[in-house]
Amino acid sequence: MREAVGLAFENVRSGGGGPFGAVVVRGGDVIGRGVNGVTASDDPTAHAEIVAIRAACRSLGSFQLRDCEMYASCEPCPMCLGAIYWARLRCYYYAGTRSDAARAGFDDSYIYDEIAKPAEQRAIPGSRVVLAEAGQVFDEWIRSGAKTPY
């Protein structure tokens, strides 16, 4: 955890981006590190946790991190929590909270509140377009012999 928080300090001091760092650990070894690179890389998805997960997957040559855990300098936002689930991490630890992040102007807590609402009632509304093909593509996936399930 000290390494994750240390990465966050370094990122602020170097002007690299937001005050966030994360590491992915497997069997006591750090296999992926990340800092917030949103503004540096023009990528709103470049949160420390996402960067660390992608780095760890590259280092293992795998799209899953089943025996791994994450240490994040701050509580993961919903995007990063979703990524933790898709990566199938074992568990995660965090130090700062979504309230700390809110105090510094970050939307983590706000997005948690928004996700709990029905899609059409959110500040960024989601609307369904009914299209038969949208269901059929899943049927094609289920029937496909070429797929790698995940």
Next chain:
Amino acid sequence: MREAVGLAFENVRSGGGGPFGAVVVRGGDVIGRGVNGVTASDDPTAHAEIVAIRAACRSLGSFQLRDCEMYASCEPCPMCLGAIYWARLRCYYYAGTRSDAARAGFDDSYIYDEIAKPAEQRAIPGSRVVLAEAGQVFDEWIRSGAKTPY
């Protein structure tokens, strides 16, 4: 929307990955396209929506997509919904639903249910480690003159 769903079909047929496609549109022009590349690129975050947002940001040279909307072949998962918020899209449209995705074995609906629980009660539990520096890094960010706020 037909383009987003068409990308999803192409991705299944080419063996590229999961049955998902997305496009980001600005003023009627498609400025970013994405298909699911999780297994092809060993990247659990390479959902169609994330890939499309990253592509659109590259094409605009910006980390925000304020005047843009997304068309996604299926309802965005919590990770992708979080990314839509961080990218500050105007709104999004989807065709398939989280139930369609669940029927094909994808965890979208499950992850929505998990996110609503307290961190320590989730299947992938999150535990807080109290560390004074974790709050101090936000103070340093607030004081920093070199930052690009977002």
